[in-house]
Amino acid sequence: MLVTLEGLDGSGKTTVWEALHDRYPDAVFTREPTNDSWYGDAVYRSIEDDDADPLAELFLYTADHADHLSRLIEPALERGDLVISDRYSDSRFAYQGASLESATGHDIDDPLEYVVDVHRPFSIEPDLTIYLDVDPETAATRAGTTNKFERAEYLSSVRENYERLIERDPDRFVRVDATASPKAVLEAVADALAARVSDRR
Ligand SMILES: Nc1ncnc2c1ncn2[C@@H]1O[C@H](COP(=O)(O)OP(=O)(O)O)[C@@H](O)[C@H]1O
Numbered sequence: 001m002l003v004t005l006e007g008l009d010g011s012g013k014t015t016v017w018e019a020l021h022d023r024y025p026d027a028v029f030t031r032e033p034t035n036d037s038w039y040g041d042a043v044y045r046s047i048e049d050d051d052a053d054p055l056a057e058l059f060l061y062t063a064d065h066a067d068h069l070s071r072l073i074e075p076a077l078e079r080g081d082l083v084i085s086d087r088y089s090d091s092r093f094a095y096q097g098a099s100l101e102s103a104t105g106h107d108i109d110d111p112l113e114y115v116v117d118v119h120r121p122f123s124i125e126p127d128l129t130i131y132l133d134v135d136p137e138t139a140a141t142r143a144g145t146t147n148k149f150e151r152a153e154y155l156s157s158v159r160e161n162y163e164r165l166i167e168r169d170p171d172r173f174v175r176v177d178a179t180a181s182p183k184a185v186l187e188a189v190a191d192a193l194a195a196r197v198s199d200r201r
């Protein structure tokens, strides 16, 4: 079973993901961008580059995703493991959808749909996606605005894209209020996860 955590920078994904390790000691915990391959290294170089081309960046992230799938996700799912990923394809749909929306030099009518289409032939859809919902201002403040993606204006277009994704796939997403206390957020996530894991048994 594949579970993903999504939300704006600073929504608290990593805090929750770390806390889940104790509750699901046998699960495979992973993340995107990956932090154990040269594809992931290339992505982090691009994040630090304020002038990176948005289309080039989309394909760097997607290359990292393809490698993540074949190297780690697919074998784990074939073994029947529970996989919990801190960010996954929806991050690309929402973030690169927003970057391409404001970029020039391409002829893409609907960037979010385009990024979804790029993934369709090879990616694996999550069984459950927990969306940590927070307003862009709180997100940017918590994230510390250290990179180009962590600005409130950009994050508000990313948030609109997440809303579109939830609207098109309401059964896959569980929305959690990420402005609540860390303890309340963790409990809401753990409840959503436990309900879906027991459904699958
Ligand atoms: N529910 C919460 N309320 C207030 N602050 C939080 C909450 N969850 C996380 N934080 C803080 O916000 C910052 C970003 O959290 P983090 O888990 O790294 O978010 P993300 O992985 O989504 O970027 C950290 O300083 C963290 O301690």
Ligand SMILES: Cc1cn([C@H]2C[C@H](O)[C@@H](COP(=O)(O)OP(=O)(O)O)O2)c(=O)[nH]c1=O
Pocket: 008, 009, 010, 013, 014, 032, 033, 047, 061, 086, 087, 088, 089, 091, 092, 093, 095, 096, 143, 147, 149, 150
């Ligand atoms: C996985 C992914 C991340 N990102 C962005 C979101 C983050 O700003 C940045 C790094 O991700 P991450 O390290 O998860 O940041 P955070 O813990 O602050 O949420 O990369 C994309 O734009 N597209 C993607 O496909």
